[in-house]
Structures are given as structure tokens and as C-alpha cells.
Amino acid sequence: GAVVSQHPSRVICKSGTSVKIECRSLDFQATTMFWYRQFPKQSLMLMATSNEGSKATYEQGVEKDKFLINHASLTLSTLTVTSAHPEDSSFYICSAWTGSYEKLFFGSGTQLSVL
Amino acid sequence: AQSVTQLGSHVSVSEGALVLLRCNYSSSVPPYLFWYVQYPNQGLQLLLKYTSAATLVKGINGFEAEFKKSETSFHLTKPSAHMSDAAEYFCAVRSSGNTGKLIFGQGTTLQVKP
Numbered sequence: 234g235a236v237v238s239q240h241p242s243r244v245i246c247k248s249g250t251s252v253k254i255e256c257r258s259l260d261f262q263a264t265t266m267f268w269y270r271q272f273p274k275q276s277l278m279l280m281a282t283s284n285e286g287s288k289a290t291y292e293q294g295v296e297k298d299k300f301l302i303n304h305a306s307l308t309l310s311t312l313t314v315t316s317a318h319p320e321d322s323s324f325y326i327c328s329a330w331t332g333s334y335e336k337l338f339f340g341s342g343t344q345l346s347v348l
Numbered sequence: 349a350q351s352v353t354q355l356g357s358h359v360s361v362s363e364g365a366l367v368l369l370r371c372n373y374s375s376s377v378p379p380y381l382f383w384y385v386q387y388p389n390q391g392l393q394l395l396l397k398y399t400s401a402a403t404l405v406k407g408i409n410g411f412e413a414e415f416k417k418s419e420t421s422f423h424l425t426k427p428s429a430h431m432s433d434a435a436e437y438f439c440a441v442r443s444s445g446n447t448g449k450l451i452f453g454q455g456t457t458l459q460v461k462p
Binding site for chain 1: 384390393447448450
């Protein structure tokens with residue numbers, strides 16, 4: 234079946250550094266990818282929607298300069314947390330949409346810890 | 349706008365007992381509804397989905413859900429709980445348009461006691 238690979242699964246970084254998270258669709262082309270953020274024991278909050286070759290659409294309250302999203306190809310989207318701070322520590326999950334086939338697949342998530 | 353509400357953030361059942369996780373939705377258009385399961389530090393796995401076909405939807409691992417328009421509900425059930433069912437469960441509704449954008453409920457933690 235279709236698989237979405239998200240990497241890394243866990244990252245620890247120092248405050249002020251930038252962290253890049255990759256989301257790849259391994260055997261299908263994803264017309265749209267979504268990035269979610271999840272705090273412990275809470276639900277998934279949509280951060281942004283990215284379409285290949287165009288600028289991401291951010292949800293209200295999400296800082297686009299803080300969370301840079303690039304969707305350069307139909308199989309890869311990246312989320313870069315710039316100048317990370319401890320409050321950015323969270324679980325980040327991506328999902329990939331197949332478009333006309335109407336299938337949605339989730340990555341396994343990335344646990345970000347900022348010290 | 350679409351939304352879902354999960355009633356009960358924590359549900360505890362004994363092994364072998366009925367599992368019932370509640371979800372109510374609000375939608376201005378016929379909804380597409382989903383149930384996902386999440387194990388600790390993992391992504392989401394689709395249990396089942398309703399896409400306006402049969403109102404009783406069967407999913408994986410013995411789960412099923414019934415769409416009731418009159419009650420705006422989509423509750424998840426399983427006749428007999430297993431220890432391995434202990435996880436976080438999310439109900440979700442597809443946002444308007446054919447985009448794969450989902451709106452999630454608050455989640456329900458299922459605890460299964462031996």
C-alpha cells in the first residue's frame with residue numbers, strides 16, 4: 234500500500250537552531266500535503282496546506298516565517314522550524330493527499346524537542 | 349464549516365467488553381467522516397471512513413461505526429475489546445472541498461483493563 238515516510242522520527246536541538254522535517258510519498262504523487270502539530274494528549278492542529286510548486290497556505294495563528302514549508306516536487310514536502318525555541322517542542326505529523334484517487338496517508342510523525 | 353466533537357476524553361473498559369467511542373459532527377454539506385487510531389509517538393492509522401454509501405461502516409481490527417444523520421453522530425464500536433486496542437482515537441471530518449484536509453476531534457484515550 235501507499236506509504237508516507239517522515240524523517241527524522243525524533244530530533245533534539247538547541248534553542249536558536251533550525252530544524253528541517255521531510256515528508257515523502259514513496260509510491261504515489263501527492264498533489265497536496267498537510268502539516269499538523271500535536272501537543273501531548275491533545276488533538277492534531279492543522280498548521281498549513283502545501284501544494285506542489287506553489288506557496289503554502291497557513292492556518293490562522295501559524296507564523297509562516299517561523300514554519301517554512303516547501304513542496305518542491307510531487308513526492309516531497311519539507312517543514313523547517315526556524316530559530317527553534319522550547320515552545321516549539323511538539324509532535325509534527327504530515328499527511329499526503331493523492332488527489333483524484335481521494336486517498337490520504339499519514340507519516341509516522343516527528344518528535345521535536347528544543348532545549 | 350465542519351467540526352467534530354468527541355464526547356469523553358478518556359474511556360476505560362475491561363478486556364472483552366464493548367467499546368463505544370462517541371463522535372458528533374457538524375457540517376453544512378453531506379460529511380465525509382473518519383476514525384483514526386494513534387499509538388504512542390506514531391502517526392495515524394485509518395480505521396474506517398464514511399463517504400455517503402452504507403451508513404454502517406466496517407473497518408479494520410473489528411471496529412465499525414454507524415452514521416446517523418438524525419443524531420449527527422458517527423460513534424465507533426467494537427464488540428469485544430483487546431488489550432492491543434489501548435490507544436488514542438480520533439474522529440475527523442473532511443473539510444469542504446475535495447482536498448484531503450481533515451478537521452480532527454479532541455481525541456479519546458481508550459484504556460483496556462485486564
